[in-house]
Amino acid sequence: MLCLIIGLSIPTAIAPPPPTERRPVSETLHGEVFVDEYRWLEPLESESPEVGAWTDLQNQHTREVLESLPCRERLTEEFSKLMEIGSVSAPSMRGDLYFYRSRTGTQDQPVLMLRKGFEGEPRVLLDPNRLDADGLVSLDWYAPSPDGALVAFGLSRAGDEMTTLHVLKTVDGSWLADEIPGKAGLSGWAPDGRGFIYSRLQDPSDPYSRVIRWHEIGRHPRQDPTLFTQEEPSRVPFAYLDPAGRWLLHGITDGWSKNDLYVIDFDRWQRDGSLESTAIAEGLDGRFRPVAILGDRVWMSSTWKNPNGCVWRVDLHAPDEATWELIIPERPDAVLRGVSHARGMLVTRHIKDAVTGFERHTLAGRSLGTLATPGLGSAGLSTEDDRTEAFMSYSSYNEPRSIYRVDLASGERTLWERPDVPVDPAAVSVTQAFTTSRDGTRVPYFLIHGKTVVPDGNNPCLIYGYGGFNISMEPRFSATNFPWLEAGGVYVVANLRGGGEYGEDWHRAGMLESKQNVFDDLYAVAEQLVESRWTTPERLAVMGGSNGGLLTGVAATQRPDLFNCVVSSVPLLDMLRYQNFLMARFWVPEYGSSEDPEQFAWLKAYSPYHNIKTGTSYPAVLFTAGENDNRVHPLHARKMAARMQQEADNDQSEKPILLWVDRDGGHGSGKPRSLRLRDRVDVWSFIMWQTGLCR
Numbered sequence: 001m002l003c004l005i006i007g008l009s010i011p012t013a014i015a016p017p018p019p020t021e022r023r024p025v026s027e028t029l030h031g032e033v034f035v036d037e038y039r040w041l042e043p044l045e046s047e048s049p050e051v052g053a054w055t056d057l058q059n060q061h062t063r064e065v066l067e068s069l070p071c072r073e074r075l076t077e078e079f080s081k082l083m084e085i086g087s088v089s090a091p092s093m094r095g096d097l098y099f100y101r102s103r104t105g106t107q108d109q110p111v112l113m114l115r116k117g118f119e120g121e122p123r124v125l126l127d128p129n130r131l132d133a134d135g136l137v138s139l140d141w142y143a144p145s146p147d148g149a150l151v152a153f154g155l156s157r158a159g160d161e162m163t164t165l166h167v168l169k170t171v172d173g174s175w176l177a178d179e180i181p182g183k184a185g186l187s188g189w190a191p192d193g194r195g196f197i198y199s200r201l202q203d204p205s206d207p208y209s210r211v212i213r214w215h216e217i218g219r220h221p222r223q224d225p226t227l228f229t230q231e232e233p234s235r236v237p238f239a240y241l242d243p244a245g246r247w248l249l250h251g252i253t254d255g256w257s258k259n260d261l262y263v264i265d266f267d268r269w270q271r272d273g274s275l276e277s278t279a280i281a282e283g284l285d286g287r288f289r290p291v292a293i294l295g296d297r298v299w300m301s302s303t304w305k306n307p308n309g310c311v312w313r314v315d316l317h318a319p320d321e322a323t324w325e326l327i328i329p330e331r332p333d334a335v336l337r338g339v340s341h342a343r344g345m346l347v348t349r350h351i352k353d354a355v356t357g358f359e360r361h362t363l364a365g366r367s368l369g370t371l372a373t374p375g376l377g378s379a380g381l382s383t384e385d386d387r388t389e390a391f392m393s394y395s396s397y398n399e400p401r402s403i404y405r406v407d408l409a410s411g412e413r414t415l416w417e418r419p420d421v422p423v424d425p426a427a428v429s430v431t432q433a434f435t436t437s438r439d440g441t442r443v444p445y446f447l448i449h450g451k452t453v454v455p456d457g458n459n460p461c462l463i464y465g466y467g468g469f470n471i472s473m474e475p476r477f478s479a480t481n482f483p484w485l486e487a488g489g490v491y492v493v494a495n496l497r498g499g500g501e502y503g504e505d506w507h508r509a510g511m512l513e514s515k516q517n518v519f520d521d522l523y524a525v526a527e528q529l530v531e532s533r534w535t536t537p538e539r540l541a542v543m544g545g546s547n548g549g550l551l552t553g554v555a556a557t558q559r560p561d562l563f564n565c566v567v568s569s570v571p572l573l574d575m576l577r578y579q580n581f582l583m584a585r586f587w588v589p590e591y592g593s594s595e596d597p598e599q600f601a602w603l604k605a606y607s608p609y610h611n612i613k614t615g616t617s618y619p620a621v622l623f624t625a626g627e628n629d630n631r632v633h634p635l636h637a638r639k640m641a642a643r644m645q646q647e648a649d650n651d652q653s654e655k656p657i658l659l660w661v662d663r664d665g666g667h668g669s670g671k672p673r674s675l676r677l678r679d680r681v682d683v684w685s686f687i688m689w690q691t692g693l694c695r
Contacts, residue, residue, distance in 0.1 A: 014064075014065055014068070014652065014653040014656065015061070015064070016652045017058070017061050017645045017652060017656070017657065017658075018054075018057040018058060018061055019646075020038065020041075020054065020642040020645065020646060021040075022037040022038070022646075023037060023038075023039070023040045024036070024037050025037075025039045025040075029576065029594055029600060030597045030600050032604075034576070034610070036639075037643070038638075038639045038642045038643055039639075041054065041635060041638040041639050041642060042581075042633075042635040042638075042639070043635075044627065044633075044634070045627060045663075051638070054638075055638070055659075055661050058638075058641065058659045058660075058661070059659070059660060059661060061658070062622075062658045062659060062660045063660075065656055065658060066658070066660075066682050066685060066686060069685045069686070069688075069689050069694055070694055070695050071685050071688055071689070071693070071694035071695055072681060072685045075483060075680075075681045075684055075685050075688075076677070076681050078483050079480055079483070079677055079680050079681055079684075080677060081422055082421075082422065082423070082479040082480050082482065082483075083479075083480065083673055083676065083677055083680070084105050084106060085400070085419050085420070085421055085422070085479050086102065086103055086104045086105070086419045086420075087101075087102070087103045087110065087401065087419060088100060088101070088102045088103075088403055088417040088419070089101040089102070089110075089393070089403070090380065090381075090382035090391035090392070090393045090403050091115075091382060091391055091403075092142075092143075092144055092382065092384075093382075093384045093387065093389065094144045094145070094146065094147060094148030094384075095147065095148055096116060096117050097114060097115070097116060097144070097148040097170065098114070098115040098116075098117075098118065098120070099112065099113070099114055099125070099142065099144050099148070099151065100112075100113050100115075101113065101139070101142075102122075106673060107129055107673065108129055108135025108672030108673045108674065109128040109129050109135060109137070109138050109139065109670075109672065110128075110139060111124055111126065111127045111128070111129070111139075112124075112125045112126040112127075112139060112142055112151070112153065113125060114170065118405070124173075125151065125168070125170065125173055126139065126142075126151075126153060126168065126173065128155065131155070132157065134664075134672065135672030135673065135674065136157050136158045136159075136664060136670070136672060137155055137156070137157050137670075138155070138156055138157075138159075138669065138670030138671075139153060139154070139155060140153075140154040140155065140156050140161070140163045140669070140670070141153065141154045141163070141185065141186070142154075143186045143189065143196075144170070145189045145193035146189055146191055146192075146193055146243065147193055148170055149169065149170055149171070149193060150167055150168070150169060150170065150176075150193055150217070151167070151168050151170060152165060152166070152167050152186045152189075152196060152198075153165070153166055153167075153168070154166075154184060154185065154186075156670055157670075158628050158664050158665065158666065158670070159626055159628050159629070159664070159665045159666025159667065159668065159669055159670045159671055160628040160630055160666050161183065161630050161631075161666055161667065161669065161670070162181075162182070162183050162204060162630065163183050163184055163185065164179060164180065164181045164182075164184060165178075165179070165180040165181075165184035165185070165186065165198060165200075166178065166179055167217065176217065176218070177218070178215070178217060178218065178221075179221075180198060180200055180215065180221045181200070181204065182200040182201040182202070182203075182204045183200060183201045183204065183630075184198055184199065184200040185198060185199050185200075186198050187199055187212065187238070187239045187240060187241060188239070188240055188241025188242075188243075189241070189243075190241070190245050191243060191244055191245040192245075193217075194216060194217055195214060195215055195216040195217060196214075196215055196241075197212065197213070197214055197215075197227075197239050197241045197248070198212075198213055198215055199211065199212050199213075199237070199238070199239070200213070202229070207582060207583035207586075207630070208230055208232075208233040208583070208585065209229075209230060210229075210230040210236055210237060211226050211227075211228065211229050211230070211237075212226070212227045212228040212229075212237050212238070212239045212250065213225060213226050213227060214227060227239070227248075227250070227275065228250060233585035233586070233588075234254065234255065234585050234586055234587075234588050234589055235252045235253065235254055236252065236253045236586065237250065237251070237252055238250065238251055238252075238253065238259075239251075240290045241266065242266065242293040243293070243385060244293070245266065245267060246265070246266060246267045246293075246296075247263055247264070247265065247266055247293055247296075247298070247316055248263070248264040248266035248269070249261060249262070249263050249264075249280075249290050249293070249298065250262055250263075250264065250277070251281075251288070254589060255586075255587075255588075255589025255590055256469045256470045256507070256589070256590060257285075257286075257287065257303075257470070257504060257507065257508065257511075257589065258284070258285055258286055258287055259281075259287055259288055260279070260281060260282045260283065260284075260288075261279075261280040261281045261282075261288040261290075261300070262277040262278060262279055262280060262282070263277070263278050263280055263298070263316050263319060264276065264277050264278075278319060279319070280298075280300075280314060280316075280319040281302070281304065281321065284304045284321070285304060286302050286303040286304025286305065286306075286504070287301075287302060287303045287304075287504075288300050288301075288302050288304070289301045289302070291311065291339040291340075291341055291346065292341035292346070292385065293316075294363070296315060296316050296317055297313055297314065297315055297316060298313070298314050298316055299311055299312070299313050299314075299327065299339070299341070299346065299363070300312055300314060301336060301338075301339050303503070303504045306329075306330035307330075307503045307504035307505045308330045308331055308332065308334070308335045308336060308502075308503040308504075309330060309335060309336025309337070309503065309504075310326060310328055310329050310330045310336065311326075311327045311328035311336075311339055311346065311348070311365070312324045312325065312326060312327060313325040313327045313363075326365075327346075327361075327363075327364065327365035328346070328348060328361055328365050331350060333352060334350035334351060334352040334357065335350060335351050335352075335500065335501070335502060335503045336348055336349070336350055337349050337350065337351050337356075337472065337500065338380075338381075340381045340382075340383040340390070341383060341385055342383040342384065342385070342387065342388050342390060342408050343385065343386055343387055343388050344362070344363065344388070345360055345361060345362060345363065345368060345388070345408060346360075346361045346362075346363065346365075347359070347360050347361070347371060347381055347383065347390075347408060348361065349379075349380070349381065351472060351474065351500075351501065353432060353444055353501070354432075354444060354446070354472055354473065354474050354475070354495050354501045355376050355377065355378075355432075355474070355475070356373060356377065356378050356379040356380075356474065357370065357373070358370060358371035358372075358373065358379070358381065359371065360408060360411075369411070371392075371406070371408070371411055372411065372413070373392070373394055374394050374399070374402070374404070374413075375394075375396055375399065376396065376430075376475070377394055377395055377396030377397075377399060377474075377475040378394070378395055378396065378474035378475045378476060379392055379393060379394045379395075380392070380393045381393075381406075383408070388407060388408040388409045389405070389406075389407065389408075390405075390406045390407075390408050391403055391404065391405055391406065391416065392404045392406050392413065395475065395476050395477045396430065396475040396476075396477060397428065397430045397446065397448045397475050397476070397477060397481075397491075397493075398425040398426070398428040398429075398430050398448070398477070399425055399477055400418060400419050400421050400425070400477045400479070401419070401476075401477055402415065402417070402418040402419075403415075403416045403417045403418070404416055421479055422479075423479055423482040423486075425477075427450055427451055427486075428448060428449070428450060428451065428482075428485055429447075429448070429449055429450070429451045429453075430446060430447070430448050430475070431446070431447045432444055432445070432446055432447070433445055433446075433447055433528075435524045435525055435527075435528040436524060437497075437517065437520050437521045437524040438517075438520040438523075438524065439517065439520070441497065441509070441517070441521070443494070443495065443496065443497070443521045443524055443525060444495045444501070445463075445492055445493060445494045445495060445525050446475065446492065446493040446495075447490065447492055447534070448481070448485065448490070448491040448492070448493070449485060449489070449490040449491065450485050450486065450488065453488055453490060455532055455533040455534045456533065457533040457535075457536065458535070458536060458539065459488060459489070459490050459534055459535050459539065460487075460488065460489045460490070460535065460539045460541075460688075460691035460692060460693055461489065461490040461491075461492060461529055461534055461535035461539060461540050461541070461691075462484065462489060462490070462491055462492065462540075462541045462542070462543060462687060462691075463492045463493075463494055463522070463525060463526060463529075463540070463541070463542045463543070464491070464492070464493050464494070464542075464543050464544060464548075465493075465494040465496050465522050465525075465542065465544050465548055465551050465552075466496065466498075466499060466544060466546075466547055466548040466551065467494075467496030467497060467498035467499055467510055467518035467521065467522070467547070467548070467551055468498040468499065468510065468511070468518065468547035468548075468550075468551075468590060469498070469499075469507075469547060469590060470499065470500040470504070470507040471499055471500060471547075472495070472499050472500040472501045473493050473494070473495050473496075473499060473501070475493075480680050480684070483684065484684060484687075484688070484693075487688070487693045488693070489688075489691070489693060490529075490534055490535060492525065492529065494521065494522055494525045496510060496518045496521040496522060496551075497509045497510030497514070497517045497518050497521055498510025498511055498515070498517075498518045498547075511589075511590050511591070512590070512591070512592050512599070512602070513592075513598075513599075513602050515591065515602065515606065516602075516605070516606060518551060519551065519554050519555065519558060519606065522542070522551060522555060523555075523558075523559055523562060526540060526542070526559075526562050526563070527562070537561060537562050537563065537564060538564055539564055539691045539692060540562065540563050540564050540691075541563065541564055541565045541566070541567070541687045541690065541691055542555050542563050542565075542566055542567075543566075543567040543569075543683070543687070544567075544568065544569070544571075545568075545569035545570050545571070545668065546569070546570050546571070546572070546631070546632060546667065546668075547572065548569075548571075549568040549569050549570055549571020549572065549573070549632070549636075549637075550571055550572040550573065550575075550608070552566045552567065552568045552571070553566075553568045553571050553572075553573045553608035553609075553640065554606050554608050554611075556568070556608065556618055556619055556621055557608045557611040557612060557613075557618075558606070558611070560616060560617065560618045560619055563619045564619055564620070564690055564691060565619050565620040565621070565622075565655075565686070565687060565690035565691065566619050566620070566621045566622070567621075567622050567624075567683055567686065567687065568621060568622070568623050568624070568637070568640075569623075569624045569668075569683075570624065570625055570626060570629055570631070570632050570637075570667050570668060571608075571623065571625075571632065571636055571637060571640070572584075572632055572636055573607070573608045573609045573636040573637065573639070573640040574607065574609040574610070574635070574636055574639060574640070575591065575594070575603040575604075575606070575607035575608075575609070575610075576594040576600070576603060576604065576607055576609075576610060577594070578591070578636070579593045579594070579595070581633040581635065582629075582630060582631060582632070582633050583630065583631060584632075584633075591603065608640060609636070609639055609640050609643065612640075612643050612644055612647050612648075613647070614647045615647070615649045616647075616648060616649060617648065617649045617650055617655070618644060618648045618650055618655070618657070619655065619690075620650075620654075620655040620656055620657070620658075620686075620690050621641075621644065621656075621657050621658065622658045622660070622682070622683065622686045623637040623640060623641045623657075623658065623659045623660070624637065624659075624660045624661075624662065624679075624682075624683075625637035625638070625659075625660075625661045625662070626661070626662045626665035626666040626667060626668070627661055627662065627663045627665070628663075628664075628665060628666040629665075629666045629667045630666060630667070631666075631667045632667060634661055637659055637661065638659065638661070641657055641658070641659035644657045645657045655690075658686070660682065662675070662679075
């Protein structure tokens with residue numbers, strides 16, 4: 001166990017960060033002149049040797065600082081043990097075959113496993129660890145055919161998420177010749193397993209070139225017919241094939257708040273090539289997601305006119321909105337976050353104050369009662385159309401992810417798999433609290449700490465937040481949080497607006513012109529933690545990644561007085577230019593774009609890169625990025641670090657501004673165990689150093 005030490009244990013002889021050349025570039029946006037002195041850092045290293053050389057110096061500086069921290073060796077030892085904890089996923093069921101992912105011991109990547117029969121002997125079907133000596137190849141997804149004879153799966157390397165689709169035979173694990181590159185994903189097997197609908201990028205270098213195609217096993221993908229193409233950057237086509245092969249539902253997303261939905265007689269298309277779409281939902285302000293297709297009717301969840309979510313039943317021969325049947329109405333006290341179909345029933349997954357609950361229903365919507373979960377946490381359900389057998393995955397902050405076999409008819413639940421953890425979850429207290437944001441909105445957060453920790457006014461504390469894209473921060477177990485908790489640290493997860501915890505209204509209250517609400521919610525949580533004597537600004541850290549990296553970047557620049565240190569991972573930070581890089585135009589419906597005069601004003605007001613003030617003392621900051629990131633360009637972290645290093649009035653030996661760009665990583669997925677271990681140690685040693693727990 002780490003011991004609490006008040007004050008910083010400062011590494012010796014920390015050098016200042018390497019200097020960065022200023023190369024001013026002027027740009028006029030809506031009559032306002034902006035000078036960007038670090039635009040030359042925007043290219044990828046593969047495009048600019050000088051950016052690579054600059055990054056070398058920054059990485060070297062960061063490694064020197066982090067490697068010198070006195071608690072690093074201890075954390076490496078502890079995290080090595082904790083990251084050897086195994087993991088297992090809920091199975092996908094096909095007949096008497098059970099497909100699932102499992103990782104044990106020191107394996108870098110999870111392995112695709114198969115059991116014949118519920119209690120059958122586990123067999124390795126696909127081991128990505130054997131495909132790359134460095135452990136950089138990851139299994140992104142898998143999808144068994146209806147009879148389980150074939151499995152389509154996606155592989156990518158070094159976190160680039162540029163998935164290639166492959167197919168293997170279940171009987172012996174041999175791979176077929178079928179291979180589809182270009183960030184490919186499967187959208188539904190034909191009922192006889194002879195083909196499938198899939199999506200891919202027509203041009204892998206263009207993230208806005210997604211197409212939907214039909215593939216028959218054994219045919220070269222060049223001959224696959226294209227069904228739909230992406231026409232606009234922020235509107236993405238998707239498709240869902242009826243398990244019976246009769247109907248193809250397809251649509252176009254418009255951000256994270258709404259989509260159109262159409263239906264095609266797929267059986268007719270295969271017979272005579274007629275591709276005629278009929279609108280189910282077009283131009284309506286809501287999300288529409290198919291849940292099940294039985295015969296000529298589809299059950300779909302929706303937020304249209306029901307921001308907390310409901311379920312409709314639609315006749316596919318006459319799908320006009322006037323004929324829809326409301327099967328499961330909106331609940332005012334909870335948000336519908338998913339619907340699963342099993343034989344003869346629908347199971348809804350609701351969250352209430354970010355905690356999961358299930359309810360079973362007939363196909364006509366009549367309630368069959370709740371389905372109990374093991375406790376107050378986050379849970380998911382894996383079901384199949386032909387059975388009431390299901391698998392529930394469950395986790396909370398003080399309980400590891402466990403898989404239960406469930407009989408949906410009786411509600412009976414038995415443990416299937418649970419990892420052994422070398423920590424004592426019973427020693428951890430988990431409570432939920434609420435605070436009031438600047439505009440009077442009630443904002444929840446989870447408070448996690450050792451049971452002997454009390455609000456004495458001087459605890460080290462870390463807030464984790466996200467606040468965007470309708471994503472809910474629900475309870476999750478992380479063994480690598482325990483060294484922090486055992487050392488006396490307090491861990492807080494904030495449920496900010498922009499997420500999905502309270503439905504679509506909650507999401508929209510934290511996007512576009514309302515984005516400042518997300519930041520204000522974070523500050524309200526932080527201020528209440530201080531007021532209630534859980535911590536002080538001198539011992540308060542904040543951490544987030546991606547959209548959460550934007551959150552923490554804003555926190556550092558808007559409220560440097562409130563936080564001691566900041567971790568901003570794979571972040572968006574230049575909000576006036578973000579839409580010009582990689583796949584960022586997908587996010588314009590969420591953030592807006594500086595190309596629009598009104599949206600420019602919102603973005604300029606909080607864009608972290610543009611709100612750094614010369615001579616201001618900022619918290620210590622660790623920026624991280626991935627050179628292979630296909631979502632958020634590493635330019636954000638590079639430019640922000642360079643400018644903050646130059647402008648901040650910080651003693652770099654005590655409050656450094658650090659940058660780490662991972663050359664073997666992307667947005668975060670697919671990393672081998674060794675790199676995940678290094679990253680965990682980097683982040684936690686930095687936070688512990690700054691909050692007085694590092695020795």
